[in-house]
Amino acid sequence: MVEINRDRFMVISKKDMAERKWNQLDFIIVSGDAYIDHPSFGTAVIARVLEDAGYKVGIIAQPDWHDLKDFKKLGRPRYGFLVTAGNMDSMVNHYSVNKHRRSYDNYSPGGQSGLRPDRATIVYCNRIREAYGDIAIIIGGIEASLRRFAYYDYWDDSVRRSILFDSRADLLVYGMGETQILKIAENLEAGIDIQYVNYLPGTAYVADDLENMADYQLLPSYEEVRKNKKQYAYAYKLEYLEQDPIRGKILVQQHNDKYLLQNPPVKPLSQEKLDHVYSLPYQRDYHPIYEKEGGVPAIKEVKFSLISSRGCFGACSFCAITFHQGKMMAARSKESLLEEAKTIIAMDDFKGYIHDVGGPTANFRKPSCSKQLSQGLCKNKECIFPEACSQLEVDHSEYFDILREIRGLPGVKKVFVRSGIRYDYLLEDKSSHGYLKELAQNHVSGQLKVAPEHVSERVLKYMGKPSIDVFDKFRKKFYQINRQIDKEQYLIPYFISSHPGSTLEDAVKLAEYLRDIDHHPEQVQDFYPTPGTKSTAMYYSGYDPDSMEEIYTAKSSQAKKMQRALLQYHKKRNHKLVRKALKMAGRRDLIGFHKKALVPPVDK
Template sequence: MHINKLTDWLPTTNKEVKLRGWEELDVILFSGDAYVDHPSFGPAVIGRILESYGLKVAIVPQPSVNDNLQDFTKLGTPKLFFGVTGGCMDPMVSNYTASKKRRDKDAYTPNGDKGFRPDYATSVYSNILKEKFPDVPVLIGGIEASLRRVTHYDYWSDKLMPSILETSKADMLVYGMGEQPLREIVELLQKGVPFSSLTTVKQTAFLLNADEPLPKNKNWEDVEIQSHEVCLKDKKKFASNFKVIEQESNKLNANRISQKINNKTLVINPPFPTMLEEEIDASFDLPYTRLPHPKYNKRGPIPAFEMIKFSINIHRGCFGGCSFCTISAHQGKFIASRSQESVLKEVDKVANMPDFKGYLSDIGGPSANMYKMKGKVQSICDKCVAPSCISPVICSNLDTSHKPLTELYQAVDKHPKIKKSFIGSGIRHDMLVPEFNKNADPKELDDYTEEVMTKHISGRLKVAPEHTSDPVLKLMRKPSFKYFHKFKERFDKINIKKDLKLQLIPYFISNHPACEVEDMANLAAETKDMGFQLEQVQGFTPTPMTVATVIYYSGYHPYTLKPTKTPKSKKEKDEQHRFFFWYRQENKDWIKKTLNKVGRTDLLDVLLPEAKDGKAWKKVNLKPVKNTFDDAVPSNNDNPTIGSRRKKKQYSRKKRR
């Protein structure tokens, strides 16, 4: 077995640079995360790609910004450029909860210690580098740079901010998954093209002086969005920008976007086509140690690494296009899938790690069950501008076969050292319901569901209906909650047939745009009626580059420009949350008063039947369902929503059935 040496990692100090016999470096990377040499951690992937071109690369993880800034100068001046990322999560999501409280832990730091990543890390690092090395180009990337590439709303400062290129003073930004633009940048630099001339690389953005013309490119059409100054004055015009940005980000033949910012012009070049199988395989097949750098050995485990240590990422991208989720904005809506051979090669590497006990924690991706799914006729996809392939209905051109995924699971389980492989990523349960997924063979869907339930989960299957209100679900780009009911029927059927005793765990979001207090009351009644008692719930967190965040700030839906209400005050948010916890003694009187006030005694009868006729409160005896939901992204729903008389009757009819 190979024993790792210090030189198996990218160097992080002068001593490690000297160990490799290097006198100077070509590229120095700065990251807000601790350095984990693993394909799930972006800085490691970027470093290994640069290395594959014969470049001398070093990485400075979590540089200190609270001292004499020696971390920024200790490795000297790189020949080509500095690369900067805030880390695998936006630093503000890493540092703060949805209620803007500082988090107790940072998952990307040894021992979960906080305080090693500054707020707005990309801008902080880049500004320091531009001050210390004004003549060296700075290239920024990662999710923070990607999602903040245009004028965007920042929830934590509660204001509109310009492109991160303006605040960071960086020379160029790579958005989305960075492998393709990085390879082209390196190849051009190695041919002697100056960094300042790299103006036509796809999937990059940069600033020009306002009087400079846009670089010539006969293959691209141009579209100009509302300027930053106009956005500051007019929320509706700010909202109108998002439709253009989202559609151009997901087109296969996109336009180049420009935006005026003060006395400059932001230029965003069109994205690369989705990575081919051999391209994504190449990223995962680089010589990672798959371990944190040895410098952390005495500082404690890195929580994010511990979580994915024995997991396998099989694809990137998500065609769900959920309104509150940043995945498609960063990874794209088209799926880039690895080959089965590449996945099995990685499984073998994991299986031979010294502390591997036979259990893979996840074979998944942004959504676990989108592997190998793509358009049947590519020319139809080429013209498509829809932000989602499955909302409001599944596109008839989308191949939703789960057979390749079922076969992949079975191939993984044949490895002699694998005792069990779990699916830890979220499964799109709606795609397993034939009434919704009309493209697929129902037997294939049942085979996949049974495969997952019998072999790949332990006790609980987590899915994300997200809500029960049709208007809220429509805005979320999620299907009707009736499909969750239908999935639960199939789940229960397999559970009984196989005598599995598994639990179904649904995730929900409160405070989402278009959600009213009555919608939450209806959600509570509906889930109680199904036998769920929710213990934790995700509050909507506005993050840059999502439909829901644009609505939250502006009050307008970016596609219709119609006013759309969002719960924003602490009182509104707290009230929506209280309905989740209808069974808590301290909430019962408030719920009774609120539902009587709005004339919804039908819901009161369901939630608190003991409140009728002033009877004493009885202890509710339901099996609790722990709903842990991370503060960042995820998923799906319907039901008779509440408000109109017709809807009240709809709920009553359903109850009688």
């Protein structure tokens, strides 16, 4: 068994191994991120979970992929390599929606860019193969998870085959990987070859044939989805419908003469197991080797924050959480969160502010209904879209009880909620007024960020978001309550431009809405097509996977610029483009000096 010292980081060098008197590691994790030993980072979580189970684990963070030396610096592991691009997809990390190279990397020391390759998972795996040949390679993390099937690659503007083929990895772990990685480790320790570790939920692999396979869902092949966009949309629909740990089937997608097989998702961790994962001896900071560069910026957002839950049944079309973490909720106990809060309070640089208590959606903590625990989630129905299901169980009492207890701890001045709040879910609660008042009184730092995303009912349908009337109801309540408690606080609504289904006319509607609520966004997010989302399937294919009906998508640079400019019509630099857009949309009535006008006829 590995002796765990609660006051040290994981192994990153031969020197660290020597101090522990280790001659060989069991597993080596290769990551595209700098090493931050905090439970917000997947590398740290998987490393600590394996260490806790008695395995010797080392981390190679941001290796120089031009040279095999970095991949050999910890020697050959006994069981294999675990490879991840990091907390972000490496292409999203590197490129803006306009495909311009970013100059800053939040997950690298000093914010330096260029310390990981494009498509890091593929590059790292191929370098490991060069260094060690036939050694077990398991890939995971967001990049691998969302590229497990044939997928549209925005940066190549083409459909690529499953990442398992290009990486030449033996096994892919998708979703949250603690359960899978422990089972994989047990199998390898027992002497079972990695090629036979192909039965675990939450994993995918490549097979030569389908012998002895039964009760599986065959998807359109890689060749079919590459040639036929309608087949691509249909394949996504089938993939999405089977992402359920209870009723989901094995999914099979042929790639030339081989087959990609995805086992059904793994069940979420129980509360007891999830609590245990967060109780492991994380150092809650970046490794000291990065001190000379000023540390790693990504720690700042999470160092004094608490992750209270995983999963999301909101099912926004543009979000990958459903395809990665899943719709079923897993939540930590109040006791676990209070213990971690006390750990944060004891830190030397804690100033009294807990920055967040949340997850993908802060106010989701329990399953959307009890039926799903035995039967799985409904196959053809969403929990809160287009409106709340009659079986939806809404209860915020536990979440707000946790917030109260944390803010009552000695040394805590304020507890903020900065992760997403689903206002439609909050409004479904009979006690919503009281909870919103408590939120405004105690947990908002002057601004509450929410995400209506659009105003057009058609676009909202494609987004999987509630009617704008629901947001208006929430907005009015929020400001009414702030007047009552004599606080000047603001809602900061997020909107997406150029989402699939959004026409120029829809963008004009959104601009008019922003005018009417007197909101002038400084930042606007253009829709970014990333692997694994329904919206990306719409963007590439031109079809809505649900209805298989054709939809319009703004793809040209000019069309996207006009939709974006309309959201920021108040900026003088956009006036010329807004005038052009309004003329094209047949809305010259919005050009002028009257109260309803968006832009003047001519700029002085």
